[in-house]
Structure formats: C-alpha cells, structure tokens
Amino acid sequence: MAASRLYLSAKSAAALDAELMSSGGFSLDQLMELAGLSCAQAVYKSHPPESKRSVLIIAGPGNNGGDGLVAARHLKLFGYNPIVYYPKRPNKDLYNRLVTQLSNLKVSFTDDIDMAITETDQILDAAFGFSFQPPIRDPFVHVIGLLELTKKPVTSVDIPSSWNVDSGPPKTGELGAGFVPDVLVSLTAPKPAAKFFKGTHFLGGRFVSREIAEKWGFSLPDYPGVDQVVELPVDNEKL
C-alpha cells in the first residue's frame, strides 16, 4: 500500500472537487458535511472527550474553515466542549448557516486566540486547506506563531496550516516552520505535503468511488465498518 500511494496535487484536488460538484452531483453542503464529520471522528479516535474535552477549532476563511465548523458541531454532539475561533467570515449563505447551527447548539465563539489556546485541551486546525496560497495575513500570522509554540495536541484538516500543499513545511526561519501537528486528516486523498508528516494520519471524506480514485490516480484504502475515517500507515518510502 505505502509503496503505491499517490498524492493529489493542489491543482488536481481543486479539479476533483469541481468534478464532484458538477458531474458528481454533490452539493458543497453534502461534501462539507461528510468532510467535517470525518474530522470530528479523527479527533474522537485520537483524543476522546474523556481525556481532552475542550477543543479549540481554528476556522479559516475558506472551505477548510467550513469543514472545521461542521466538525465543531459534531464534536459538540459527541460530548466535547468546543470553542470556535473564526476571525474572517465570508458572507456566504452556507457559512452563515453553519455559524447559526453552532450558536443553536450553544457552542461558544472567541476572539481571544491567546487565552483560548492557553485554556483548551486540544486544537483542531482548520485554518487553511489545499487552496492555500502565501502570504499568510493577519490575524493568522499570529495564530500560526501560536501553533508553533503550543504543546497542546493539534489535529490539522487536510494540510497543516502554513505548509505548502505541494512542497510541504516552510523552510527553517519561515513562519510555520516549527509547526507540526500530532494528527492529520487528509480529505479525499493525501496531498503531497503529507509525505513530510510522520504523525497519526487519517484519510477522510468517504464519498469517492474506486472508479474516480483510479481516474485521478490515487489509491483508496478500505474504511473499517461504517467509519468515516481510516488510519493510513506512515509512508517512509517517498522521501
């Protein structure tokens, strides 16, 4: 499996998402629901609520942030105490509705990222996904700096935020160079940056058929039972 694993470049990942939402028949609501549920399940498997009940969700301005908002909702229903940092909110219907859903579940939002990181048991990093392009802008410059310093366990959605989707971690001395999450949830397929990640690695987004995976050139592992995530072996062969 590891020897044949293939990675989906940023360009291909964007094209595959577009295909899923055109000829694939999926709405963004559906894909994001399943992606966010995957992330919440990965958090549960890695850091269950009995040991790490409070979870800070760092939600970025795009679809990665939307995945984080969906995950926050499921985490609340799984028995966690989520708190959401969502500083840049696009005025789009879906995102507004995800915020409404969280407010109705009494999920808290915070503007104080410093205090939130200090107080939380663990972090879900949903700041940037495969469409991330530098430079990082405020307030995320400060956020990435905090993620470099924190000792709290971090689960990253799709790629570790600040990492280049195709080339991996920032160079020494660059912002984010010191940030390595504990857990990574690759959505649909691992991106090339995942080759540089040696922690606990899940694949999520259980909506792709084998035919589509073959067409796009990545392998699809067997998910166990009804799980929405599958743990991937560490891939040491590509480096």
Next chain:
Amino acid sequence: MAASRLYLSAKSAAALDAELMSSGGFSLDQLMELAGLSCAQAVYKSHPPESKRSVLIIAGPGNNGGDGLVAARHLKLFGYNPIVYYPKRPNKDLYNRLVTQLSNLKVSFTDDIDMAITETDQILDAAFGFSFQPPIRDPFVHVIGLLELTKKPVTSVDIPSSWNVDSGPPKTGELGAGFVPDVLVSLTAPKPAAKFFKGTHFLGGRFVSREIAEKWGFSLPDYPGVDQVVELPVDNEKL
C-alpha cells in the same frame, strides 16, 4: 427512560423540520445526508454485509425516499450491493443529484420489484415517511402487498410504510395490515406509530440539540461514541 419517552406527531415533526431549516440554519442536503447515514448505519448494525450483502432500497417520491437514496450511497461504500427501486421520481434538483451520485458509484436501479424482492438478502423501506397520507397509489399498492408477504428482513425509515404516522398499523384487512418490519429507524424522534412496533428500534438524525428536544417535548438519549444511531429500548408502557 421508556416511561418518559415522548413521541412527535406528524404535525409536530413537519413543524420541527421547518424550524431546523429556517432558524436552525440547516439545508435539506445536510439533514438528509445525516438522516440517510443514520439509516445505513442501522442496516449495518442489524444485518452486516458479511451475512446480507444485497439490499433492496424501496424509495418513495418524497423526503423519505431521499433518505433512502442517501442510505443507498453509504451502503455501497460500506461494502453492500445495493439495488434501488425508485418508480416515482420528483423532478427536483436534490433528488436528481442523489440519483447521479448513485449512478456514479455503479449502484443499479430496477423497475422489477417482484424479482428484486425475490433476489435480495434484505430490504430498506424508504417508501413513505411522516408526511404520508392515504390512499396509497400504484405502484406502491403492489409494493406494500409484497412487503406484507416477504420473509426477507426489512428495515423501515421513520415509520413502516403504509402505517399511519399517528395511529399506527392499518386495521385488519386493510392494505399494509400484515406488514411489520424487523427494524425501525426513527428520525429525529419516534413518531406515535412507533408505540406499536416491538422490533429493533433505532433513533437516528443526530443533529438536534437538547434545547430543541426539550422545546418540542421529546427526550434525547445518549448516542454512543461517534455513532449516528442509538438503539432504543422497547417501550411497552404506552400501550
């Protein structure tokens, strides 16, 4: 728990759905995705693919049928061999897209309900939900007759099709009087008809907060872990 269980009437269930999609911030895509996933998980828990791999999904013309189509997609991804009977298809975007998703996963559709019931290992009954109003029209008169006769295990979505949502099974001699599914998946909350059901009973649709449940007067059990369904005890106290 059983003594205090409350049921959601057809009228209240419709009003709650409307509330979830207005002030609740949910889209039908999101609610149906989670409802359908619940149904697929209930099938998996009751009749895993190792013993009952082929599953016939009977999809009706409304939202209950839509839940069935979503369930069919997840069942395919869970390793089942689903086949879908979907004779009355509303020309609505969401339903068309759900059919496209199934076609892309190579899920088969059939027009031959007699042969399909003969050949399948088990059945998911998603013909009618809480908005069902008699009379039953063709081809579902024939379908309900087949469900009365079959010995194959049947899982019903929300209510057993042909049962009255509020008053329960049809009277002796009426169409559907002989139909009792093995498994029932109540969505959001059990409907009054569930009082007359003594088989394996799941609750699904894990998106309701305790506040909403209290407001609408039904009790919300604890779902285990990340499961999207929770098995309910048989309620003998209400009859």
